[in-house]
Amino acid sequence: MKTHAIRINEYGGPDVLQLVEVEVPELGPGEARVRHTAIGLNFIDTYHRSGLYPGALPSGLGSEAAGIVEAVGDHVTDVKVGDRVVYTGMPADSYSEVRNFPAARLVQIPEGVSDEQAAATLLKGLTAWYLLHHSYPVKPGDNVLLYAAAGGVGLLAAQWARHLGVRVIGVVSTEEKAALARANGCAEIIMANDDVPACVREMTAGVGVAAVYDSVGKDTFMASLDCLRPHGVMVTFGNASGPVAPFAPAELAKRHSLYVTRPVLFDFVTTRPQLLEACGKLFEVLGNGAVKVSINQRYSLRDAATAHRDLEARKTSGSTILVP
Numbered sequence: 001m002k003t004h005a006i007r008i009n010e011y012g013g014p015d016v017l018q019l020v021e022v023e024v025p026e027l028g029p030g031e032a033r034v035r036h037t038a039i040g041l042n043f044i045d046t047y048h049r050s051g052l053y054p055g056a057l058p059s060g061l062g063s064e065a066a067g068i069v070e071a072v073g074d075h076v077t078d079v080k081v082g083d084r085v086v087y088t089g090m091p092a093d094s095y096s097e098v099r100n101f102p103a104a105r106l107v108q109i110p111e112g113v114s115d116e117q118a119a120a121t122l123l124k125g126l127t128a129w130y131l132l133h134h135s136y137p138v139k140p141g142d143n144v145l146l147y148a149a150a151g152g153v154g155l156l157a158a159q160w161a162r163h164l165g166v167r168v169i170g171v172v173s174t175e176e177k178a179a180l181a182r183a184n185g186c187a188e189i190i191m192a193n194d195d196v197p198a199c200v201r202e203m204t205a206g207v208g209v210a211a212v213y214d215s216v217g218k219d220t221f222m223a224s225l226d227c228l229r230p231h232g233v234m235v236t237f238g239n240a241s242g243p244v245a246p247f248a249p250a251e252l253a254k255r256h257s258l259y260v261t262r263p264v265l266f267d268f269v270t271t272r273p274q275l276l277e278a279c280g281k282l283f284e285v286l287g288n289g290a291v292k293v294s295i296n297q298r299y300s301l302r303d304a305a306t307a308h309r310d311l312e313a314r315k316t317s318g319s320t321i322l323v324p
């Protein structure tokens, strides 16, 4: 059986993405074949494409999709043919019409959640979940700072944090994104070009925030440390502007005993029970309306390079779907 899929033969800009026809391998034990109906676009895909997170080449791309189980291999008990499922994880190959994937990492999509909503939410929503419950477990009344607040992770995390009683200060680059972030959980907005630590001090009566959720990385890391209250937690979870440079631990002492963590989603959902528990929490807040997903861009799979260009140029907001 053949499928159209994106392949990269070298690292580089969006132009290295090539739509080709490839053979879908025979199903191995424990695998299921999924026909994709919606593919989630994520910033991590740009790191895999550029070589910031290198793997073996040639390679597929994409870490998230929803679809229908078309066939299952030996020893598969977690899903059956015809199930509507969503997944996130490696190996990267979700930019395709059909692929094989470990059945133990497929999650049934509940009624009331569409395939597109599932593909737009799983990776980003589980990220919001672990950021707010594990990296720095928020408490009602906390002030936190959230970068890229109108982005895919941003809109979901801001709404979820508000639902937990947190006052979210969002950082965004345009007025349009500011309005979107305000409508989706942010109590306050700081423009990315402003003096972010000074604005944070003003908004928190000089105290600083309990946690910074910083996905921008290189350009914002040190300023983010300046936004924290004593014993505050710096959660550096992305590299949209490039990877954070090495820094001296004394910088944490200078700012009153700060903590830094550099988390990765897949360390929080390593087993099927963990994955299902986290998805249960995500589907709960989606189901009760506390968190809504905004799918603000759609591209055909063959236009994946354009989607990457727009994501990296900060032209997108909310979640983006590639249509296979």
Ligand SMILES: NC(=O)c1ccc[n+]([C@@H]2O[C@H](COP(=O)([O-])OP(=O)(O)OC[C@H]3O[C@@H](n4cnc5c(N)ncnc54)[C@H](OP(=O)(O)O)[C@@H]3O)[C@@H](O)[C@H]2O)c1
Residues within 6 Å of the ligand: 041, 042, 043, 044, 123, 124, 127, 148, 149, 150, 151, 152, 153, 154, 171, 172, 173, 174, 177, 192, 215, 216, 237, 238, 239, 240, 241, 242, 263, 264, 265, 266, 311, 312, 313, 314, 315, 316, 317, 318
């Ligand atoms: N560690 C993990 O487990 C994990 C999991 C998921 C995602 N992430 C990270 O979370 C971040 C958000 O991911 P996402 O897929 O939801 O993307 P996104 O937030 O929708 O897009 C990235 C946003 O980052 C902001 N940004 C600031 N500086 C930028 C720059 N120099 N270049 C490009 N964008 C810049 C832009 O918002 P403004 O224009 O408003 O500034 C842009 O829209 C990414 O850094 C990603 O790597 C980490």
